[in-house]
Amino acid sequence: MFKKSCMFQLAAAFALFVVLAAPALAKEKAKGTHKAVAEFDFKKTSAFIKEMEGRPDFPVATVIANDYVYTLLAMGEKIDAGRQNAIILATKLAQQKNGGFTPDKSNKNGSILYTDIALETLALLDANNAIDRTKVKTFAASLKNADGGFGFSPEAKKSSLATTYYAVHVLKGVNGLDAVDKAKTVEYVKGFAKKEGGFGPEKGAGVANARSTYMAAYVLNALGAMDEATAKKAVQFLEKTPYLDKKSKERPELDEQLYAIRALKEVAAGNRVDKAIALNFMKRLYIKVNGGFGPLEGYGSTPDSTTTALRILSEIGKAKGGIPLVAKR
Amino acid sequence: MKLKKLVPALALTAAALTAVAAPALAGRTTTPSSYKVVAWNDLGMHCACPTFAGFLLLPPFNTVRAQVLGYGSNDPVIIDSTNAGTYGVTVSYAMADNTEATLQADPYFQQWITYAPKLFPGFVPVSGGKVQGLAGNGISGNMTYDTNLKDWTAVGIPAYPLVDANTAKNIMTDPLGGANRNPYPMTNVYVKNASGTILAQTSTVTPVAFGGCCSCHLSLAAANGYPATSAGSFAYLGKMHGMNSSKIDFNYLDPTGDGTSGPIRCSWCHWDPAMGETAAPGLANVWPNYVIMAGAGFTKADVKVSQYSFSDVLHRFHSQSTKVLTQYDANVATNCYDCHPGNNVNCYRGSHKAKTALWCVDCHGNLNQRTAAGQLTQPWKASTLPSCTAASAGANPAFACHATNTVNGTVYPTNPSLFGKFINGRGHKGSIKCQTCHGSAHAEAPSTMTLDNTQLSNLQGSTSYSFPAGKDKTYALGVCVYCHPTKTSTWGTPPHL
Numbered sequence: 043m044f045k046k047s048c049m050f051q052l053a054a055a056f057a058l059f060v061v062l063a064a065p066a067l068a069k070e071k072a073k074g075t076h077k078a079v080a081e082f083d084f085k086k087t088s089a090f091i092k093e094m095e096g097r098p099d100f101p102v103a104t105v106i107a108n109d110y111v112y113t114l115l116a117m118g119e120k121i122d123a124g125r126q127n128a129i130i131l132a133t134k135l136a137q138q139k140n141g142g143f144t145p146d147k148s149n150k151n152g153s154i155l156y157t158d159i160a161l162e163t164l165a166l167l168d169a170n171n172a173i174d175r176t177k178v179k180t181f182a183a184s185l186k187n188a189d190g191g192f193g194f195s196p197e198a199k200k201s202s203l204a205t206t207y208y209a210v211h212v213l214k215g216v217n218g219l220d221a222v223d224k225a226k227t228v229e230y231v232k233g234f235a236k237k238e239g240g241f242g243p244e245k246g247a248g249v250a251n252a253r254s255t256y257m258a259a260y261v262l263n264a265l266g267a268m269d270e271a272t273a274k275k276a277v278q279f280l281e282k283t284p285y286l287d288k289k290s291k292e293r294p295e296l297d298e299q300l301y302a303i304r305a306l307k308e309v310a311a312g313n314r315v316d317k318a319i320a321l322n323f324m325k326r327l328y329i330k331v332n333g334g335f336g337p338l339e340g341y342g343s344t345p346d347s348t349t350t351a352l353r354i355l356s357e358i359g360k361a362k363g364g365i366p367l368v369a370k371r
Numbered sequence: 372m373k374l375k376k377l378v379p380a381l382a383l384t385a386a387a388l389t390a391v392a393a394p395a396l397a398g399r400t401t402t403p404s405s406y407k408v409v410a411w412n413d414l415g416m417h418c419a420c421p422t423f424a425g426f427l428l429l430p431p432f433n434t435v436r437a438q439v440l441g442y443g444s445n446d447p448v449i450i451d452s453t454n455a456g457t458y459g460v461t462v463s464y465a466m467a468d469n470t471e472a473t474l475q476a477d478p479y480f481q482q483w484i485t486y487a488p489k490l491f492p493g494f495v496p497v498s499g500g501k502v503q504g505l506a507g508n509g510i511s512g513n514m515t516y517d518t519n520l521k522d523w524t525a526v527g528i529p530a531y532p533l534v535d536a537n538t539a540k541n542i543m544t545d546p547l548g549g550a551n552r553n554p555y556p557m558t559n560v561y562v563k564n565a566s567g568t569i570l571a572q573t574s575t576v577t578p579v580a581f582g583g584c585c586s587c588h589l590s591l592a593a594a595n596g597y598p599a600t601s602a603g604s605f606a607y608l609g610k611m612h613g614m615n616s617s618k619i620d621f622n623y624l625d626p627t628g629d630g631t632s633g634p635i636r637c638s639w640c641h642w643d644p645a646m647g648e649t650a651a652p653g654l655a656n657v658w659p660n661y662v663i664m665a666g667a668g669f670t671k672a673d674v675k676v677s678q679y680s681f682s683d684v685l686h687r688f689h690s691q692s693t694k695v696l697t698q699y700d701a702n703v704a705t706n707c708y709d710c711h712p713g714n715n716v717n718c719y720r721g722s723h724k725a726k727t728a729l730w731c732v733d734c735h736g737n738l739n740q741r742t743a744a745g746q747l748t749q750p751w752k753a754s755t756l757p758s759c760t761a762a763s764a765g766a767n768p769a770f771a772c773h774a775t776n777t778v779n780g781t782v783y784p785t786n787p788s789l790f791g792k793f794i795n796g797r798g799h800k801g802s803i804k805c806q807t808c809h810g811s812a813h814a815e816a817p818s819t820m821t822l823d824n825t826q827l828s829n830l831q832g833s834t835s836y837s838f839p840a841g842k843d844k845t846y847a848l849g850v851c852v853y854c855h856p857t858k859t860s861t862w863g864t865p866p867h868l
Contacts (some may be wrong), residue, residue, distance in 0.1 A: 096728045099769035105702040145704065148767060149739055155697055194693035204697035243698050247596030253698065254594075293548070295590070338586055340544030340551065340715050346702050 081325055081360075084117045086333025087352075091345060101129045103146040104136050104156045108163045109349040115166055116352040116363035130169045133160050140184070141177030142195065153195035154185055154208040161215050166365065179218035182209045190226030203234045203243055207257035214264050228267040231258050235272065240279030240305075250279050252302035259308035273309035280305060286316050294323055296337045296350050303357045317358040324351055324360075402458055403441025403448055406571040409830065409848070410437035410464075410560040411806045413794060415813030416578045416718040418711070419531055421479045421547055421585070423486040425605025426621065426635035428584070429645060430490070431483060432505055433530035433577050435464055437514060437523040437560045438807045445857050449802050450562075452516035459565040462523040465511035466577065468556035469530055474502050474510070479549075480531050489627055490636045492657060496529075504529040505647075514560070520795050522804055523560075530556055530577045542715045546585035547601060554580035554716045555822050573830075576814070576823055580712035587699050587709070605633070613668060617677070623667035624674075626658040640674075641681035644751035651676045682750035690738035704738040707731045720823065721815035729770055736766030756792045759805075798867040808848035808865075817845035831862070838862045 091113045094100055101107035107129045114121055121129075136143045142152020143160040157178060164170055185192040191201025192209035206227065213219050234241045240250030241258035255276050262268040284290035285302035303315050327335045327347070334343025335351035355361035413434040420428050439450035439462055448454065455461065474480045475497065487496040494505060503509045506527030514523040532552040535541050541551035555576050562571040588604040595610075597603035606622055613620025621635045637643065642651035653676045654661055663671060677684070689695050690704045703709055712718045723729045732740070734757040741747055744765020746755040755763055762768040794812045796805045810816040814823040824845040830853060831844035838844065842862050849865060851858035 093728045097769045099767075102769075103702070103705065106705070145701070145739070146737070148737075148743070153693075153696075155693075155701055159701065194697065198693045200693070202693065202697065205693060208697065243594050243694075244596075248594045249596070251590070251594055336715075338544070338714075341583075341586075342708070342713055342715050342717055344706060344708065344713075346700070346706060 081321070082328055082355075083330070083333055086330075087335075087348065088114065088117060088119060088333070090332045090334045090343065091348060094345065095125070100125070101132050104133070104143060104159050104163075105145065106345060107132060108159050109345040111163050111166050112365070113345075113349045113352045115365050116356045116361040118362045121167070126167050126169075129163065130167060130172050133163055134173055136160055137173050137177070140196065141174065141179075141181030151195055151197055152181065153198070154182060154192065154205055154212060155194065157181065158208045158212050158215075161212060165215070175216045179213060179216045179221060182212045182216075182218065183221035185209055186221070186223070190223060190228075190230030192227075201230065203231060203241065203254055203257055206231060207261055210261045210264050219264065222265065224265045224267070228262060228265055231261045232272075234258055235275075236279070238279055238282075239275030239277070241276075252280065252283060252285065252298045252305055255279060256301040256305035256308060259305055263308055268309070273311070276305060276309045277311050277314065280311075280314075285319060286314065288316075288319065293338070296327060296335070296347055296354075299323055300350055300354050300357070303354065307357075315358065317360075320354055320358050321360060324354060327351060401443045401448070403443045403450075405442045406450065406460065406562045407440045407442070407447070407830075407854070408437055408462070408560055408562050408571045408573050409807045409826070410435055410558070410573050410575040411811045412436075412575060412577055412814075413806075413811070415721070415811035416580065416712055416716075417530070418582045419579050421545065421549075421581050422601040423482045423490065423634060425602060425633055426608075426637060427486075427490045428582075428637060430487070430505060431480070431529040431531045431579065432527045432645075433579055434527060435514070435525045435558050435560065435575060435577060436517075436520070436804070436806070437462060437464075437573075437575075438521075438804055439523060439562055439571070440854060442856070445855060447854050449521075451521070452518065455516070460570065461563050461565075462514045462516075462560065463512060463563060464514055464525045464528070464558050464560050466528065466530060466556060466558050467574065468533055468535065468553065469510050469577075471501060471510065473533055474529065474531060477531065477533070480529075483529075483531075486634045489634055502529050520804075521797065521802075522807075525558075528558070528577070530558070530579045532556075532579055532581065543580055543712075544714050546581060546583070546589070546714070552581075554578060554712065555820070557822075573826055575826055576811070578716075578718075578811075578814075580716040580718070581714065582712055583708060583710050583714055586714075587695075591699075617675075618669040618673050620668065623664045623669070624654070625662040625664050626654065628658075628660045628662045632664060637681050641677045641679060641684055643681040645682075680748060680750050683747035686738050686747050687742050690742060705730070705732050717820070719813050720819045721810065721813055722817055723815065725817065725819045727770060732766065733762060733768040733770055734766065735763050740765045740767060753792050756794070758792050758796075799865055800868075810847070816847045817843075833860075836860050836862065 091110060094102060094106060094110060101110060111121065111129060135147060138144060138150060138152040140152055143157040144150060144152055145156050164172055184196065187193055187199065187201045189201050191206040193199035193201055194205045210222060213221055233245050234254060236242050236250040238250060240255040242248045242250045243254045259268065259276060262272065280286055280302055283302055284292045284294040285299050299320055303320065306312055306315050324335065326339050329336060329343040332343060334348040336343050337347040352361050356363060356365060413436055417433045418429045419431045440447035441450050441458065450460065484496045487494055491505060496502065501509050504527040508525050508528045510528060512525065514525045517524045532543055532554045533556060534550045535553035540553040543552045543554040545552060555578050557574050558577040559572060559574050561569050563569055589599040592603040592607045593599040595607050597607040609620045609622035622632050624635060625632055638646040638648055638651060639654045639657055640651050642648045654674055695703055700706055700709055719731055735741065736744065736746065746763060746765055749755055757763045759773045761772055793805045797803060798805060810818060810823060810827065814820065816824065816827050818824050827848060828844045830848060831850050836850045837860060839862060846862065849862045850860060851863065851865065852860040
């Protein structure tokens with residue numbers, strides 16, 4: 043009770059500080075420089091993302107905070123100290139006793155997904171040590187299953203490729219890969235490989251996609267188990283996607299574009315990334331009215347899809363923040 | 372549920388949403404010398420599916436409402452079903468963009484025509500060559516007076532997004548790869564005398580759009596070995612449904628016993644107020660001779676009415692599924708447009724959107740909050756909807772809602788129930804619907820979409836009207852002289868009581 047009360051007072055005092063300091067912070071914010079890329083009006087993009095600054099509950103949620111931080115940094119902007127602190131504090135408060143992080147303050151169930159997102163936010167703000175990283179390792183390790191995969195949370199224990207990727211990603215970020223049973227996890231992940239190359243989100247029937255291919259490749263690399271044949275087949279799969287094949291009839295998707303680039307880099311084929319395709323796709327997703335990016339052609343922009351677009355632009359060198367390596371930890 | 376029982380309920384639990392006293396302006400006997408009419412769409416957006424062969428989420432079903440004022444003295448008379456008869460006037464509507472020809476030639480709408488009789492036994496989607504909606508209203512016809520809600524209503528008109536000849540209006544992407552469509556068809560509303568002469572008319576947006584479901588579900592189907600088509604998507608959804616505790620893979624359900632699977636209406640088992648239901652009818656009551664096809668992993672004993680509403684299972688599943696969160700959208704609890712019409716349609720487009728960073732979740736709560744608060748167990752009930760003065764139960768708005776008795780700084784006597792639930796609430800002598808002056812929910816005036824503002828721009832477009840700085844004719848109806856001939860022509864905030 044006492045601890046809760048203290049924490050509340052601390053949070054309230056900090057909130058008051060943020061409010062009082064707002065005018066000064068606004069001036070500091072105005073000094074940020076936009077390294078504009080000719081194709082996009084990053085001033086508008088910045089204004090679009092900064093809409094959330096006007097919300098009294100800023101930074102709102104774990105994902106939204108990550109959107110804000112990544113996007114502004116990717117555009118070469120500085121985040122003022124007040125807001126950085128607000129984000130760090132909110133992220134700290136999202137960490138639960140078991141070490142996992144929640145999607146927002148209304149939720150008390152930590153999961154590996156939001157833990158991964160929270161860690162990236164802190165890494166971007168150079169605030170890795172603001173939270174208890176030992177607990178993070180314990181939390182991620184606790185999600186390990188007998189099949190070699192990892193679950194989503196203590197409540198949702200079933201393994202999947204995605205949750206295994208997030209766990210390995212998190213464990214690598216906190217120097218905790220020793221908690222992984224490497225042989226078992228590699229075997230589990232390889233079970234998602236598809237005949238045509240690449241990896242899919244499900245075992246057995248179903249096709250590969252770029253997201254799963256990236257996730258599997260990341261895990262295999264992290265565990266030192268990437269082999270030449272797997273890498274070669276992954277490239278063969280990716281070559282048929284609209285992210286490398288200009289003649290593909292498949293409708294490109296924002297997330298898949300990002301993961302196709304990352305997958306190529308994971309399998310040491312970064313030179314195969316077709317930057318022109320990616321850039322043209324981003325141009326088609328760009329919403330001139332507000333500077334945001336949509337998830338699909340013809341769709342409106344959201345903060346999440348705008349952030350993903352900036353991740354892609356970072357990966358192809360069209361955003362000057364220079365943060366892809368930090369983001370990938 | 373039989374169609375006859377279904378239809379009266381199709382006003383979206385209208386009675387439950389009614390809150391305030393009878394109109395004070397109704398019942399005067401002086402014959403009006405002129406009339407004015409204001410119309411709106413009840414919700415500000417309706418969804419409809421692009422295909423109907425597999426199962427039905429939502430049918431073409433749009434509701435237009437209107438209030439009619441009669442003039443002859445200083446204060447107008449509210450025209451209701453009683454005095455309309457006395458004065459010999461009718462209120463009618465006609466869709467301006469959806470036509471009989473284009474609807475019946477539309478391949479998606481043709482699917483509706485084909486499968487609707489199976490989805491709603493007894494329903495005839497085309498009668499006498501004319502399309503009709505589930506409540507019996509076609510694309511034109513007379514409006515009826517809703518004595519509960521105190522407005523003229525055309526319930527369930529079969530509005531559908533169209534491929535418009537004016538391509539600039541085709542802002543909505545077809546997730547199945549077809550031509551872009553216009554999700555904002557217009558409907559004209561008329562007041563006519565007994566000889567059919569138009570005494571007053573207006574035009575309102577009748578928004579209807581495809582949701583965002585296909586944008587994830589086509590990929591999901593492909594990732595699981597099914598074709599990336601609507602049919603493949605339905606097939607995999609059936610399989611997924613079969614993997615939950617119900618065991619029912621609805622690909623194995625043949626409702627009519629004609630030897631083919633589907634189509635399935637989700638609300639047969641999961642009650643859905645959007646279908647006008649207060650309880651799920653159960654498949655056996657709708658199609659007593661339904662067949663479970665060979666190879667099914669369930670029996671008739673498993674085909675039960677669910678205790679969960681359709682809204683509940685749909686929202687809860689998506690916000691809690693680790694597959695959705697890790698493979699599609701970690702922020703799905705907040706990203707309403709993943710499913711609701713945001714496909715360049717921008718369902719939420721009203722003045723709230725323009726003025727602040729207010730999001731859907733500030734009024735309704737995010738999916739985690741809505742689930743935790745039990746909102747979805749009783750969807751569409753007045754108790755779960757936000758009002759002007761408070762967000763929905765369980766929501767945690769970042770912004771303060773409107774004070775109960777202050778409008779733009781002017782303090783009015785407080786009546787806590789005055790604002791009720793915006794979509795069916797009334798104010799201003801207890802007679803005028805909130806939406807009459809403020810426009811449709813989610814598109815409150817001034818809307819960020821020009822088309823929404825057309826009606827108010829026309830109503831308040833007289834050059835003799837003046838507006839204070841920062842306001843214009845697109846703002847909520849506030850020029851007193853528009854309704855009261857002897858009052859000011861300067862825009863202001865009318866009394867809300």
